[in-house]
Amino acid sequence: MDSKPPGAPRRLDRRLDRPLPAPPAFLRRGPFREGAFTSALHEPRTAVVLGRWLGAALLLCFVAGLTSHLLQDPPHWPTGWLPSRPVNGYRVTQGLHVISGIAAIPLAGAKLWTVYPRLFEWPPARSVLHALERLGIAVLVASVLLELTTGLLNTLQWYPWPFPFRQTHFWLAWPAVGGLLIHLAVKAPLIARHWRGRRQAQLTGRRGFLLSVGAAVGVVTLATAGQSVPWLRPLNLLAPRRPGDGPxxxxxxxxxxxxxxxxxxxxxxxxxxxxxxxxxxxxxxxxLPQHDAELPIACVEGWSVSARWAGVRMVDLLARAGAPAGSAVRVTSLEAAGPYRVMEMPAPYAEDPLTLLALRVDGTELTADHGFPARIIAPNRPGVLQTKWVTRIEVLG
Structure with a gap:
C-alpha cells in the first residue's frame, strides 16, 4: 500500500501526464477536504517499516498454520508419510501460528492507519491498471482482517458466524497470502526506495510511533504466548487458556x-x-504391560500442556491382533456424535512406541473429562485427534 497522502486537488498524474480533476464540491468535506490528514506519519518510510514487520508475521503465521493443518487434516496421498516425531512438532507449529497471528493484529492496525488516507484520493481510479491495483488491495485487506478476526475468536472458542471455521480459515489464507505477494511485487520499487532509512529524513515522531507499535506487539505476545510456551506462563495474563487449569x-x-x-x-x-x-x-x-510417556496435549486454539501418560502401547495391541507391518488404524469413541468421533491414525503414529492407549495421567486414573476409561495419546498429533472414551480400534491394513 502506498502511504503517500492525497495531494493538492490539481496535482499532476505522472501516468496520464495530465491534471486530475478536483473532487466534486459536495465531496470536499470530511476526509475528502484538502488538508484533512495532518499527521506527517502518513508517509512511505513508516509504511514500509510496518509492512516489513507485518509481512514477516503473516508469512510465519501462514507457514506454521499450513503445517499444522496438514498434520490435522491431510489430503489422502501423504498420510503414510506424516512423521510422528518430533514429539512437540504440532505443539510448536500451532503455537507459532497463534502467536504470530495475535502479534499481527496491532501491526495490521498500525499499517492501515499509516496508509488509510489513500482511500480518499481523487479520482478513485486513474486507469484500468490502477483500478485493478486498488481492487487487489481491497481483497488483501479484507481477507487479512477476516483471517485475523476469526482466528482470534477461535482462540476463545466463540463462533458467531454461520460458516465452518476451520475450512473457511484454511481457504481464506490463500487469497490473503497471494494478495500479499502480489502487493509486494507491485510496490517493489517503492519498497526498495524506502527500505533503508539511512538516507531518509528523520521525521519527527516516527521513531516514537514505531517504538509504540513494537511495544504493543510485545505486550500482546508476551501476555498470550504463555498458553503455548511454558517459560512464559507467569506472564500469561490475556490468553483464554491457562495450562494447569482443568480436571x-x-x-x-x-x-x-x-x-x-x-x-x-x-x-x-x-x-x-x-x-x-x-x-x-x-x-x-x-x-497388560504398562508403559509411560511424557507427551503434550496441543489444541488448535493455541494452548498446549505436557503430562505423563501411562497405558498400553498401541503397537502391542496391534501385534496381538495380527496387524501387518505398516497398518493404519481407525479409532472409534463412545462419544455420541461429533466430527472426531471416528479418527484414523496413519501407520507412523500407530507403530510409534510412544503412542499409547492411556489409562492414567500424571499418576492418577483418567477422569471422565479426560477420556475414562481409555484414550489415545500420540506424539506430534493435534488434540482433537487424541481420541477420548475409546471403544474400538480397527486395523485398516
Missing part, C-alpha cells in the same frame, strides 16, 4: 457431558478388530 491440572475443550459420555457402560470392553480380533475389559487392560 487433573489439564485443560479440556470438550467435557464428557458435552460429548454425551457421562457414564460408561458397566460391561465396557475394548474391541481390537484385526486378523485376530479380541476384546479386553478395563481390568484386563490394566494387567
Amino acid at each position: 487433573d491440572g489439564l485443560p479440556v475443550n470438550r467435557t464428557a457431558a458435552q460429548a454425551g459420555t457421562v457414564t460408561v457402560p458397566p460391561d465396557w470392553k475394548l474391541l481390537v478388530d484385526g486378523p485376530r480380533p479380541y476384546r479386553l475389559s478395563l481390568a484386563e487392560l490394566r494387567e
Whole structure:
C-alpha cells in the first residue's frame, strides 16, 4: 500500500501526464477536504517499516498454520508419510501460528492507519491498471482482517458466524497470502526506495510511533504466548487458556457431558478388530504391560500442556491382533456424535512406541473429562485427534 497522502486537488498524474480533476464540491468535506490528514506519519518510510514487520508475521503465521493443518487434516496421498516425531512438532507449529497471528493484529492496525488516507484520493481510479491495483488491495485487506478476526475468536472458542471455521480459515489464507505477494511485487520499487532509512529524513515522531507499535506487539505476545510456551506462563495474563487449569491440572475443550459420555457402560470392553480380533475389559487392560510417556496435549486454539501418560502401547495391541507391518488404524469413541468421533491414525503414529492407549495421567486414573476409561495419546498429533472414551480400534491394513 502506498502511504503517500492525497495531494493538492490539481496535482499532476505522472501516468496520464495530465491534471486530475478536483473532487466534486459536495465531496470536499470530511476526509475528502484538502488538508484533512495532518499527521506527517502518513508517509512511505513508516509504511514500509510496518509492512516489513507485518509481512514477516503473516508469512510465519501462514507457514506454521499450513503445517499444522496438514498434520490435522491431510489430503489422502501423504498420510503414510506424516512423521510422528518430533514429539512437540504440532505443539510448536500451532503455537507459532497463534502467536504470530495475535502479534499481527496491532501491526495490521498500525499499517492501515499509516496508509488509510489513500482511500480518499481523487479520482478513485486513474486507469484500468490502477483500478485493478486498488481492487487487489481491497481483497488483501479484507481477507487479512477476516483471517485475523476469526482466528482470534477461535482462540476463545466463540463462533458467531454461520460458516465452518476451520475450512473457511484454511481457504481464506490463500487469497490473503497471494494478495500479499502480489502487493509486494507491485510496490517493489517503492519498497526498495524506502527500505533503508539511512538516507531518509528523520521525521519527527516516527521513531516514537514505531517504538509504540513494537511495544504493543510485545505486550500482546508476551501476555498470550504463555498458553503455548511454558517459560512464559507467569506472564500469561490475556490468553483464554491457562495450562494447569482443568480436571487433573489439564485443560479440556470438550467435557464428557458435552460429548454425551457421562457414564460408561458397566460391561465396557475394548474391541481390537484385526486378523485376530479380541476384546479386553478395563481390568484386563490394566494387567497388560504398562508403559509411560511424557507427551503434550496441543489444541488448535493455541494452548498446549505436557503430562505423563501411562497405558498400553498401541503397537502391542496391534501385534496381538495380527496387524501387518505398516497398518493404519481407525479409532472409534463412545462419544455420541461429533466430527472426531471416528479418527484414523496413519501407520507412523500407530507403530510409534510412544503412542499409547492411556489409562492414567500424571499418576492418577483418567477422569471422565479426560477420556475414562481409555484414550489415545500420540506424539506430534493435534488434540482433537487424541481420541477420548475409546471403544474400538480397527486395523485398516
